[in-house]
Amino acid sequence: MNSIPNAQPMANTFFPLFLFFLLFHFPSLSPAKLQLNFYSNSCPQAEAIVRSVMHKAFIREPRSVASVMRFQFHDCFVNGCDASMLLDDTPTMLGEKLSLANINSLRSYEVVDEVKETLEKVCPGIVSCADIIIMASRDAVFLTGGPDWPVELGRLDSLTASQEDSDQIMPSPRANATSLIDLFSKYNLSVKDLVALSGSHSIGKGRCFSIMFRLYNQSGTGRPDPAIEPRFREELFKRCPHGVDENVTLNLDSTPYVFDNQYFKDLVGGRGLLNSDETLYTFGETRKYVRFFSKNQSAFFDAFVEGMSKMGDLQSGRPGEVRRNCRVVNGQSVII
Structure with a gap:
């Protein structure tokens, strides 16, 4: 396993990205001890249980599986x-749930809690929360009409979390294609991987908060982003006027409950919701992949699976455990 020092900091919106790349290290791509069918002997029902709970969550609230699917990116x-x-804050640790990229954005942690509780009844102390995220993310894609694929498992759960690391590593909705390419390259993820994985926005919703600058002050101009298609812009003005509750949500693409290539078609049409989405079409190096995936859903699915598998291999090499409760390390109590 390739290990790293504390994978601290990617520049947040207030710090230049290049300073971060010069100063800090990233998780490495390594198979660690991951393998297919990892739980075939210790918990043979593990993957079936995860899919069953995810299916129930999808029936209750379709948006929830989109939320869980993005856990893999925010975790890895x-x-x-x-x-x-997944760790809750403690008196001595600020975790990642309230980081800039996660607060008021990530949701449906209770779905993972339900998966874990079910697994603990059948196979106590066996299946890690880190592996649950990988399986649940895969199942979210499949349950909404996307591809299915085998996942390698065997991860351990961390003993700590860092709000600071999340703040400094995770990109902003304002990110442009250049900064995203630089970030992904530090994880040995290609431009094609970046565009394909951005297709995770094929399902789910975003907040007005994430687009207000695009609508009213793009690049400090006091005007909307000219890349926004005029009719779509008028629709966004109505949904996100000045003074609106910025937690109001909008569809990330025009088929928000179906995992398909409509996301890329929308980008080509100037109907990408987030700046970090539409920039993939307005920037030359990424545009070719947006166009390709908009015309070839099968190719998008194949590239998405490849990207998710590569991202799932990111490991820190730090000590870990199999948590009994995904919100706390073993030996700690849940703070209510």
């Missing part, structure tokens, strides 16, 4: 795939 980019993002 911050010190590797170790379920650090």
